Amino acid sequence: MSTRNPMNKRSQAQQSGDMTGFTRKSAGSAKPARAAASSVRVVPASAKEKRKQAERGESLAGLSREEKRARRREQRLQEDRIYAVSNELLKGEPDYKSRRRVFWVLLAVGLVATLAVWLVLLGIDTGAADIARPVQIVGLVIAYVCIIAAFIYDIVRIRPLRNDARRRAEGMSEAKQIALIEEATAADRAKREAKKKK
Known part of the structure; x- marks a missing residue:
């Protein structure tokens, strides 16, 4: 048999006489080393x-x-219900409408630039060929920049507002959510009736 190191805790506890007992945990209480596979x-x-x-x-x-x-x-x-409540909360957000407008303007400019490039490619532009090439390149650059900028703007400036509204909607009780939806539908109905009377 091998000899135990005299500096070991168990050896020192045996020598001093206050043996408290050292037991190992059972293998059943061991945690897995990594997460289970997706098929498990x-x-x-x-x-x-x-x-x-x-x-x-x-x-x-x-x-x-x-x-x-x-x-x-x-x-x-x-x-x-959570989706409807978060939409109603976003309608009351003053920054949301202006930010959505900026998003749609950027997207529209990108789509118009793309359409202009297609028109030049199809030959509807009767200008000289040496002018058509730079117009195509500039149009494509503008289109790509505007469309990519619109989606980045959506992620950076609009999504935080949406996430905040969703968090607030999830934090509401069910009764509050239903009451907010009913108020919104009543307001919409009143607006429609007012338009009909005019």
């Missing part, structure tokens, strides 16, 4: 965890076909 289905060990998962709507295993449909329908209704 991880199932909770206890029935209590399975029930909690089913209540949260995460697992549809063990439910009848009608229960699964009802659960999915409820999730879709909740998503639709």
Whole structure:
């Protein structure tokens, strides 16, 4: 047998007489070294965890076909409600309309430049050939720059507003969400009736 190092904690505890016991953890409590593969289905060990998962709507295993449909329908209704509430919150945002207008202007300029390049390529422009080539290049550059700038502008300036509105909508209670949607539909209905009367 090998001898134990005298500086080891267990050896020192034995010598001093206050042996508290050193046990190893069981292999069953060990955590996996890496995440499970995509084809592996991880199932909770206890029935209590399975029930909690089913209540949260995460697992549809063990439910009848009608229960699964009802659960999915409820999730879709909740998503639709959150989407509608976030849209209503965005309508009240003063910066959102102006930023969307800038996005659409950039996109429209890019599309018009693309259309102009196509017209020059098709020969509708009756100008000289040496003028057509620079017009095509400049038009394509303008088109690419405007279209790419529009999408970058959307990601940088508009998406944060959308994400914030969605976060606020998700934070609302269901009753508040429904009340906000009903107020918005009533206001839209009143606007339509006012237009009809004019």
